[in-house]
Amino acid sequence: MVNCCGLLTANKALVPLKSIEVELEVRDHVATVVSTLTYENKEDKPVEAVFVFPLPGDAAVCHFSAKIGQTQIVAEVKEKQQAREEYDDALSSGQQAFLLEESEQSPDIFTLSVGSLPPGESASIRLEYVTELAVQADDGLRFCLPAVLNPRYQPQGASVQVTSVPASLVPYSLSFSARVSSPRPVSKVESNCSLDPLQHLNTEQTQATVKLAAGHKFDRDVELLIYYKDAHQPTAVVEAGQTTAKTGTLMGDPVVMLSLYPEFPQSVMSSVASCGEFVLLMDRSGSMGSRMNNGRGQQTRISSARDTLLLLLKSLPMGCYFNIYSFGSSFEHIFPKSVEYSQSSMEEALKKVELMEANLGGTEILKPLKHIYSQPCIPSQPRQLFVFTDGEVFNTKEVINLVKKNSGSHRCFSFGIGEGASSALINGLAKEGGGHAQFITETDRMQPKVMQSLRFALQPAVVDITVTWDLPKGVSATALSPPITALFQGQRSLVYAQLTGQSSEAAQGCVMVKYSLAGHPSQNPLPFNLKPAEDSGLTVHRLGARTLIRSLEMEEREHRGQQDEGVKKKVVELSVQSGVSSSYTAFIVVNKGNSKPIQGPLVRRNIPTPGNFCHHQVKMYLCITLLYDQTPAKLMTFPSASAVLSSALDDEDIERPIPKQPCRDSLLQVVSLQNASGSWLFNPALADVLGKTSEEVDKSKPALVGYLWATILALIWLHAFKMDAKEEWELLAMKAVSWLRAQNGKNHDSNADAVVFNSISTCVHSSVLSAD
Missing domain, CATH: 3.40.50.410 (von Willebrand factor, type A domain)
Known part of the structure; x- marks a missing residue:
């Protein structure tokens, strides 16, 4: 495994990255991130600093600039090879230059080259990107600021071995602040790192700010989870085009971003x-x-x-x-x-x-x-x-x-x-x-x-998914997103489209998502206002451009064996026009105003990222560890109502040898004893997890024995003691319930099914189970 974390200088001093400042702005479920990296060359010779770092894989890098002294230079997006040649030419002529490029192997790794930084001089690099925030299982929106980049395994070991720097020795600091706004109230923000208290900025609580607590060491990914009230609401944002861009182009026309949350019929989802x-x-x-x-x-x-x-x-x-x-x-x-x-x-x-x-x-x-x-x-x-x-x-x-x-x-x-x-x-x-x-x-x-x-x-597979537009006469939509291939209950789907033309009619449109679920056609409409939102910048345009660029890059890779240069040309043109990064372009800055050429041979320095590993995909998730009473659970007498169940057993009830179980928490021990059918067999191993001896439980059980009794006990135990982990055992419990229902036919008792579930419910809700 190759470690790409960084190099020490010849005298064991660290490389010249001095500080990192990150400002995050979250609008609903889209984030804009501005990072400022400050370099300082403390050596007696000019250096070229190389910083390899991670970004979210779907991020759209849309701004790159350098400030040397009082001079601010904004980078241009150019075809990658051309940008590299300009960078090399600048260094050869003694000029300062900066090059930012995306890895050709993975879109979440970037290399920043800071060239010809003279002795004693500082430079600030400003990097801006926009990204969509993923929706988590608990409805939180996840933002991750990658701290380190894990080394990428190379089968042939072709990469250069690089010395890593311990996190305690990383010289640069991190400051991080976030501003959150949404049409819905911001209920909370959680993190894997210490935060200052959340500050709401208005009485509606739709705007808030939060910062990392003082003293944070950038030795881990920083993850934020942002929670809104009523998060699962479909939304539409129409963003005006860039005034300086030509009408009819992606950047010149309005772009709409739709956030869809399809709702499936309950009758279908219950199965x-x-x-x-x-x-x-x-x-x-x-x-x-x-x-x-x-x-x-x-x-x-x-x-x-x-x-x-x-x-x-x-x-x-x-x-x-x-x-x-x-x-x-x-x-x-x-x-x-x-x-x-x-x-x-x-x-x-x-x-x-x-x-x-x-x-x-x-x-x-x-x-x-x-x-x-x-x-x-x-x-x-x-x-x-x-x-x-x-x-x-x-x-x-x-x-x-x-x-x-x-x-x-x-x-x-x-x-x-x-x-x-x-x-x-x-x-x-x-x-x-x-x-x-x-x-x-x-x-x-x-x-x-x-x-x-x-x-x-x-879940039943959703098929025949289509997105259709109902727009006023004279207005048309061109999809920037690839076709939707999957829909899940409660999960978001994002759609970007370029809106072309104008209409004198009412500025109202509608998008319709149609699909087939379990053989039944369904549709979810989303009406939206065609009037562009105020003060939205070009975030939606850049995300739309990034989405289209990624689709074209995928298409180009599919045709690479046929030398299809047409698609690559489209990617380069779109990247240059939108100012959004791609695998075929790079950001280049050359300080041509530096009248005095920099003297002396350049010393190359690779910037160490924090940690013994370099890693990406940051996470500020305040996780709730599943806690439960360590006192063994004790079982009280089971209600006599369960005695109506038949005790007739078949060959399935023959007790098998219990395999030796590794040391696990009690939930996993109970799970490990379940059969594939969903049932449990009562034996010493299960009794031990439930906190009772076989003799004690045997005294309290009715004539019912074997699988039925054990399965009921296991379900009661799960509901009584492991409700905080219900999402982990819910499916296997459903399988157990289905197995119990199937025994109804064997028992020839139409009331047995209801009695089983009423008994289980009674046990759980009346605290028949208790901890001694």
Whole structure:
């Protein structure tokens, strides 16, 4: 693994980055970020400083300037090779120059070259970008300021080895402030870092400011979670074009941004799919052996992943198919091909999951993905791919392109584990695979986020998605966004479009999202005002341009073997016109006003980023750790109403040997004892977790024995003691309830079903279970 964090100078002094100041402005669900980096050359010779740093993968870099002394120079966007040549020419002639360029392998890595900084001189670099804020499971909007950039694994080890600098020695400081505004009240802002109290700026509480507390060391990603009241409201923003741009161009015409939250019929959403092929792809590279939070957490990434696979396997529906792949420098799979989910296949998989370690070397995800896609899909079993990785790959764009090529055959759900997971990789996999992305950092538990994605995967597939526009005569809309490929209940979809033409009619338009769900056609309309919003800047235009640029770049990669230069030319033209970064352009600043050439050979210095690793994808998420009473739960007598259940048992009730369980919290222990069918068998292991001996529970039970009794007890225990983790066990509890309902037919008692659920409800709500 290559560490790209930075270099020390010849005399072990640190490189000349002095400070970083970040100002964040959030408007509803869009963020504008302005970063100012101040350099100071304390050496006795001119230096060229090189700073490799992360940005969110979907960010649109839209401004770059340099201030030397009292002179402010704004960068131009030019074709990348041309910009590089101008930079080299400037250095050769003794001029100061600055070059900002995006990595060709991953859109979330940028390189800033500061050339010919004379001895004793300072320079300030101003970088501005805009980005969309992702919606989290709890409706919070997530902003991440990447602090460090994880080293990208190189299969051939071709990159230059760079010395890392410990976080305690990083010389530069960080100041961070945020201003939040929305049509809806700002209810709270949380972070993984200490914040000063939230300050509301008006009585409606629709505007607020917040700052990092004094003394923050930039040794971790900074993550903010922003919460609004009534967050799931569809919105539309129309932004006026740039007055200096030509009408008919993207920057000259108005652009609309639609935020859509489709609402599905409750009758459809109440049912959960009982089929599917679930392919779980787990990263087992060496970095997965790291702690979740770069040494600050207790659990390793791989151990958290093992616990998550346990929950996933227990929650899969009977009748589906599944397989588990793991990868590093090589890859493995548990079964030669996906197998039907059963008690025996589940047990075999769990035995191998328990043995998984972070021991497969590097991070090469492309090979296992190709192997998965080479396997034929199973008829009537929609393929759902779950990818778990800490995201330290070198060929992000190639991986995402492969997922897009196969998007018609599956949905892809991705999970970035630990600080440093590539936002470009994780978001790209989900976006192009028609799924959903999640990030697990700081004290996050992986399990609830993964279970949310499983619920999405079990939702009925939405097909035949179309977006149609109803606009006044003379006005037309040109889509800037690619077609919507996935819709999930409660999740946002963003649509950008360029509005062309004018109308004398009422300035009102409407967009309609139509789709088919479970065989029923549905539609969600969103009317909006065509009048441009006041004081909106060019944020929407830049995000729209970025969206179109990314689509064109993807198209160009698909045709790369055919030498299609036409698409690349479009990208360059659009990037230059909009001033938004792309993989084929760069920002270039040359200080031509410097009359005195800088003398002496340049010394190259790579700026160290904080931490022993370099990482991107910051997170300010104040996570609530699941806490529960450590006193063993004690079970009281179960209501006699349950005695009406038949005690007739079949061969399924024969007690099996209990495999030795690893040390886990009580929830995972109970989950580990559940059968694939959804039932539990009462045995000493389950009794021990419930805090009672077999003899004590046996005295309190009615004639009912075996699976029925144990399943009821386990469900009562979950509701009584683990409601704070309900999102983790809800699906497997639903499976247990379905199993109990199925026993109704075996018992030939039409009242048994109601009695079971009434008994469970009575137990939970009347506190029949208690802790001694």
